[in-house]
Amino acid sequence: MPEHLSVTINDVPVCVARGTTVAAAMLLAEQPSRFSVGGEPRSALCGMGICFECRAMVNGVPHRRTCQIVCEPDMTVATNP
Amino acid sequence: MKPFDILVVGAGIVGSAVARECALLGWRVGVIEGAVPAGGATAAGMGHVVVMDDSPAQLALTAFSRSLWQAESEKLPHSVEYESRGTLWVAADDEEMAEVHSKQATYTRAGVKAEVLNAGGLAKAEPNLRHGLAGALLVPGDGVVYPPAAAGFYLSEARRLGAELFLNRAVSASHGRVILNDGVTLSSERIVLAVGAECDLLPSMPIQKRKGHLIITDRYPGFLHHQLVELGYLKSAHTLIEDSVAFNIQPRQTGQLLIGSSRQYGNEDSAVDAEILRRMMDRAREYMPGLEKLSALRVWTGFRAATDDKLPLIGPAAELADDPSLWLAAGFEGLGITNAPGAARLLVDGMLDRKSEIDAKPFLPARLMEPARLAHA
Numbered sequence: 001m002p003e004h005l006s007v008t009i010n011d012v013p014v015c016v017a018r019g020t021t022v023a024a025a026m027l028l029a030e031q032p033s034r035f036s037v038g039g040e041p042r043s044a045l046c047g048m049g050i051c052f053e054c055r056a057m058v059n060g061v062p063h064r065r066t067c068q069i070v071c072e073p074d075m076t077v078a079t080n081p
Numbered sequence: 082m083k084p085f086d087i088l089v090v091g092a093g094i095v096g097s098a099v100a101r102e103c104a105l106l107g108w109r110v111g112v113i114e115g116a117v118p119a120g121g122a123t124a125a126g127m128g129h130v131v132v133m134d135d136s137p138a139q140l141a142l143t144a145f146s147r148s149l150w151q152a153e154s155e156k157l158p159h160s161v162e163y164e165s166r167g168t169l170w171v172a173a174d175d176e177e178m179a180e181v182h183s184k185q186a187t188y189t190r191a192g193v194k195a196e197v198l199n200a201g202g203l204a205k206a207e208p209n210l211r212h213g214l215a216g217a218l219l220v221p222g223d224g225v226v227y228p229p230a231a232a233g234f235y236l237s238e239a240r241r242l243g244a245e246l247f248l249n250r251a252v253s254a255s256h257g258r259v260i261l262n263d264g265v266t267l268s269s270e271r272i273v274l275a276v277g278a279e280c281d282l283l284p285s286m287p288i289q290k291r292k293g294h295l296i297i298t299d300r301y302p303g304f305l306h307h308q309l310v311e312l313g314y315l316k317s318a319h320t321l322i323e324d325s326v327a328f329n330i331q332p333r334q335t336g337q338l339l340i341g342s343s344r345q346y347g348n349e350d351s352a353v354d355a356e357i358l359r360r361m362m363d364r365a366r367e368y369m370p371g372l373e374k375l376s377a378l379r380v381w382t383g384f385r386a387a388t389d390d391k392l393p394l395i396g397p398a399a400e401l402a403d404d405p406s407l408w409l410a411a412g413f414e415g416l417g418i419t420n421a422p423g424a425a426r427l428l429v430d431g432m433l434d435r436k437s438e439i440d441a442k443p444f445l446p447a448r449l450m451e452p453a454r455l456a457h458a
Binding site: 037055061062063081 | 300302374376
């Protein structure tokens with residue numbers, strides 16, 4: 001059984017397996033990564049750092065590519081405004 | 082083919098504004114564009130609608146043109162992204178603060194509202210600027226537009242009024258005839274060259290290319306509220322020979338930031354110059370350290386059409402071409418977006434022999450005739 005850790009996504013604590021990417025955690029939590037210029041919710045598409053659809057706010061820094069970041073204990077993640 | 086009342090070569094923002102102005106008169110207008118409409122200097126620039134006071138003539142033209150933008154702002158489609166952001170001319174030290182005061186006096190005399198902010202006022206207006214700046218001059222009526230959409234709006238208005246668009250390159254334009262690269266010849270008693278810095282059709286046009294770089298960031302809404310320009314810009318941007326950079330940053334409606342600026346003569350290579358880009362970013366970071374943490378999406382270059390006296394060429398080509406059918410609307414350097422509507426008015430006033438709202442004489446192309454060229458003509 002994998003070791004688990006807790007991150008906060010849009011103010012809600014979420015428990016994920018160690019090694020989970022932030023993009024995967026956001027998908028599990030059913031939270032969009034960001035909104036397009038037209039106001040549509042977006043989520044990870046390519047999962048390999050190319051498409052930029054998974055950008056979200058990580059520890060207060062906007063537009064981080066969440067598919068390239070692994071969850072760490074007590075990380076704060078939010079949908080990019 | 083039946084003659085046109087006017088043929089406009091170039092569908093950038095200036096050519097498109099001229100086309101609309103003429104179409105509004107009920108003229109039969111032809112617009113000729115060999116590349117993508119609004120795809121040259123119009124697409125490369127920032128879209129800052131700004132009153133500039135580097136000469137009395139430039140002040141008159143920019144203030145007049147800005148008033149035309151303002152008068153039309155409610156009617157512009159959303160895609161033009163017109164926003165009355167205001168410009169903050171940022172003073173770094175007491176010497177530049179003295180300039181803020183004299184600049185305010187100049188603007189006020191010209192009827193342009195301008196307000197002095199002290200250090201505290203500036204910090205409050207733009208919290209992401211570094212501490213220790215001296216203050217700024219706020220020109221609240223300045224605006225921001227998305228230039229390709231603005232040019233597209235002018236062109237679509239012209240076409241709605243009957244103007245015809247030819248997506249062909251003009252291989253020659255003189256003596257009432259424009260020959261297109263598909264062999265078609267168009268005729269008109271008036272031809273306007275609105276060609277930015279592309280002088281192939283009239284090599285005697287006294288225009289030089291001045292290269293610039295811009296950066297666009299990802300979206301950071303609320304990071305910046307006004308267009309900021311360092312006052313040192315007036316010193317650095319106006320040296321004619323050396324390469325220069327100056328801090329200039331603009332908030333877009335999306336929350337993106339456009340960061341400039343650079344000026345280079347004698348470099349016609351459109352590739353991004355890493356050294357100039359580094360200097361430009363260093364300069365921007367000196368003013369706004371927080372930029373360090375933002376992501377840039379893209380960097381590009383463009384070419385301003387610069388003249389020796391920093392004023393555009395608006396009016397008959399006259400002795401430059403020994404061709405009474407040729408008119409010019411070119412050489413706007415960094416002010417083509419601002420000045421397009423005013424230039425269109427002045428040009429048409431000249432064609433109709435109508436009195437203009439401002440003195441058109443400082444912009445007449447004949448002023449830049451060199452004696453050698455005159456003798457040659």
